[in-house]
Amino acid sequence: MIDEIARAWAYLSRVAEPPCPELRALAMQVGPVEAAERVRSGDVDNDVARRTEARRQIDCAAKDLEILDRMGGRLVAADDAEWPLLAFNSFRSIDDRPQAHEPMVLWAVGSASLDEVSYRAAAIVGTRAATAYGEFVAADLAAGLAIRDAAVVSGGAFGIDGAAHRAAMAADGVTVAVLAGGVDVPYPAAHAAMLRRVRDQGLLISEYPPGERPARHRFLTRNRLVAALAGATVIVEAGARSGAANTAAWARALGRSVCAVPGPVTSSVSVGCHALLRAGANVVTRAEDVVELIGHVGELAPDEQRPVSVLDGLADTDKRVYDALPARGSRTSDEVAVAAGLPPTQVLGPLAVLELSGLAVRREGRWKLVRPT
Amino acid sequence: MIDEIARAWAYLSRVAEPPCPELRALAMQVGPVEAAERVRSGDVDNDVARRTEARRQIDCAAKDLEILDRMGGRLVAADDAEWPLLAFNSFRSIDDRPQAHEPMVLWAVGSASLDEVSYRAAAIVGTRAATAYGEFVAADLAAGLAIRDAAVVSGGAFGIDGAAHRAAMAADGVTVAVLAGGVDVPYPAAHAAMLRRVRDQGLLISEYPPGERPARHRFLTRNRLVAALAGATVIVEAGARSGAANTAAWARALGRSVCAVPGPVTSSVSVGCHALLRAGANVVTRAEDVVELIGHVGELAPDEQRPVSVLDGLADTDKRVYDALPARGSRTSDEVAVAAGLPPTQVLGPLAVLELSGLAVRREGRWKLVRPT
DSSP: OOHHHHHHHHHHHHHSOSOOHHHHHHHHHHOHHHHHHHHHHTOSOHHHHHHHTTTTTOOOHHHHHHHHHHTTOEEEETTSTTSOHHHHHGGGGGTTSTTOOOOSEEEEESSSOHHHHHHSEEEEEOOSSOOHHHHHHHHHHHHHHHHTTOEEEEOOOTTHHHHHHHHHHHTTOOEEEEESSOTTSOSSGGGHHHHHHHHHHSEEEESSOTTOOOOHHHHHHHHHHHHHHOSEEEEOSOOSSOHHHHHHHHHHHTTOEEEEOOOOTTOGGGHHHHHHHHTTOEEOOSHHHHHHHHSOTTOOOOOOOOOOOTTTTOOHHHHHHHHHSOSSSOBOHHHHHHHHTSOGGGTHHHHHHHHHTTSEEEETTEEEEOOOO | OOHHHHHHHHHHHHHSOSOOHHHHHHHHHHOHHHHHHHHHHTOSOHHHHHHHTTTTTOOOHHHHHHHHHHTTOEEEETTSTTSOHHHHHGGGGGTTSTTOOOOSEEEEESSSOHHHHHHSEEEEEOOSSOOHHHHHHHHHHHHHHHHTTOEEEEOOOTTHHHHHHHHHHHTTOOEEEEESSOTTSOSSGGGHHHHHHHHHHSEEEESSOTTOOOOHHHHHHHHHHHHHHOSEEEEOSOOSSOHHHHHHHHHHHTTOEEEEOOOOTTOGGGHHHHHHHHTTOEEOOSHHHHHHHHSOTTOOOOOOOOOOOTTTTOOHHHHHHHHHSOSSSOBOHHHHHHHHTSOGGGTHHHHHHHHHTTSEEEETTEEEEOOOO
16 A cells, blocks of 8 residues: 555544544545545545544654564555455445444454455354353354354454453464554553464454554444454344444344354353344254255255164164063063054064064064163 | 943944044934944944955943042043044144044043143153153253143153153142053053052043053054143154154144253254254243143233343443453553453543443552452
8 A cells, every 4th residue: 555545544443432434435435545534634525624623733654664574464445456345345234233334454464364264254252251151152262163164254252252262362363352442552461462464364453553452332333343354243142232233233234144153041251142132043963954054055954863773774663663662571462562553464574574684582472672781 | 420331431442443534424423322332233434434444343342431430530521521623623633644534532630621722831751761851951941841831741651751751740730540451551661650640640542442551553543642632742752763853844734832951962863853953843941831822811921040240231432432441450441451352531531431330440540450349
C-alpha cells in the first residue's frame, strides 16, 4: 500500500468509532486520501461531521503505521486482494441492525490471508469462565477442524476462545483472533504470549487502530466480524447471558450456521448452549459435524459408530425364537414354539437359521443357546 | 370383574403373544368368554388359529388370577372405566408398524387409576448403564414432575428408570412401571423391593400374565405402552443403540412429544440423546420444560433466570459513554467524547443519566466511575 494511502486509512480508522457506514461510503466514493482531507477540514455532510467531530483533530496515523510496521503487520482495505469480499458482503442484507455494517479497513498481523481463511473457517467461541469440560471440547473441536484444513476464528479471550486458538495451533492449523482493541494491545494481558503465537502462525486482526483498548461495546461490535469470517459459529459453553450468544445472533443474522455444544444441564455455563439448541441451533458433538456445515458440497460427517450385535442380521421371527431359547438348559422345538407363541411349524426355519449362524445347537432333539466365547 | 369374564381374559392374555390384534378383535366382537371358548375349541379363523396354535391347550387362568388376587391386583380390559381410552386410541392411526396395536387386557397392581394417570404423565427412560449425572437428572426431573402433579412412567430397569421411579416416590408422587414380564416377576430381581414400593404407591402394569419372563422382543413391545401412557417421553441418557431410542420412536409415531436431556459430548451414554436432539427432539433441562409439553394450555415454563446488570436499563449511547470512563482516574467530558467517539455535545446527556443512576460522579469538572460496593 502506498504510504499516502496507508496514512489516510490509518487516520480514517481512528477518526470515527467503527463501524461508520457514512465515512466508509465517503472513502469508497472519493478514495481514502481525499476522504481524509475532507474530514480533517470539516468539508463533509452532517452525518459524517457528527461521527468524526470528536476526533478529527487527532492524527497519529504515522505513529500507528510505525507500530504496525514494527509488528510486521499491514492494513487491509476493501480494494485489497485479501479483503474477504464474500464474507463481508452479507452485512449488506441486514443493514437494519445498528452495528450491521462492513468494516472500513482492518489492521492485520500474520501470514495467513484473510480472504483465503474465510473460505473454510469456523468460529469457536464461548464463556471466559469455561469448565474443564468446555475447554476440552473447544480444544477437541479446534484440533479436529485444523486437521481438516479449516481455520479456527475466535476472540482471544480466556476460557473457550483461548482453548480453541491453542489447540488449532498445536495441530498446526490456522487460527484467527479478532480483537476488540488494537493489534498491539494484547487483551487479556495474560494472553500476550498466546496472541503473539497466533500472529506468528495465523492472523491477528482488528478494526481498531494501535493503542486502542477494548470496551464493552467494542466486544459486541467485534463479534460481528468473528461471525462474518466463519461459515459456522460454534458456541461451546455460554452462560444465560453471554457474549457468545451475541456472536451466535450475528451468525444467524448473517445467514451463517449457528451451532451449540450440549453439556450437562447441571452446568450454568451450558445454559446458553441449551437455549440456542432450543432456538434451533445445530447440535455439534464432533469436528466432523462442523466441517459438514462449512465444507464443500458432499463433505458429510460420517455416521457415528454404533455397537453391533450378532443378532443384527436376523429377521424378527428369528430373534423371537432366539429369545425363546432358555438361558440355561435346552428346549424341544415344541417347547420353543410355546415360549415364542409361534406355531410349531414356524419355529423350525428360524431354529435352522440360528444353527447356521452359530447361535444355537441341537443336541439329541433339544435346542440350546451357543454363548459367544 | 365377574369371575368367568376374568378367567376368559386371563386365558386370552396368555394364549397369544401380545399384541395380537386378531384375537383382540374377536374378543371385542363376541366378548371374552365366547372368544376364549372358540380359541380353546379351534373354532377360529386362520389368523387367530395361527397366533394361538402353540398355546391354546394351556389354561392356567385360575392360577394366574389367584396370583394376581394375592397381590391385590386386577385385570383391566377395554370396557373398564379405568382403560386409558384416549392414550391407547392413538395406536389406531399407526397400524402399519408391526407391533403398533392396542393392548387387549392389562394386568395391574396398585392403587392409582391407569386412566387418570395417563391424563398428566411423562415417561422418563434411559440407559441401564447410567452415569451419576444421568441418575441425578432423572431423579431431579421425576421429583419436579411429581411436585407438579404429573405421573412418572418408566420401565423399572436399572439406571435411569430406577432413579426416576425412586425420586417420584420420594416426592410423594405417582409412578407407573410398565413391565415386560408378569407383574409377579420382579425384573431386574434386584429391583424387587423398589417395584413393591411402586405398586404400593403407584401402579405396576403388564400385558403379560403372571410368571412370564421378559424377553428382548417383549421389552420393545412394552416400550410402546410406556410411550402411549405418557404425553411426553424424556430420554435422559442413552447410548448410540438403546431401548430408550425405541421408546422415543414410539412416542414420535404416536404423536407424543419426544424430549432429550443434553449431556457431555464426551459421554457415550449421551450420544443417543444428542442424536435425538439432532432429529428434532425437544431440549429438556428442567421439569418445567416437560410440564409445558404435557400440561394444560398456558402452563408455560417460566423463563430461566438470567443474571442482571446495573447497565441493563441504559440506552446504547449511555453504555458507550459509561465504557468511555476510565477504569482508574477521571476524564473531562471532552475527553469522554473523544474516547467514545461521540460529539462533545452528545455525551452530556448520557453523563447526567449515569450520575442519576449512581454509576458516575462529577468532581471538579471531571467524571469518574462509581464502583459498585
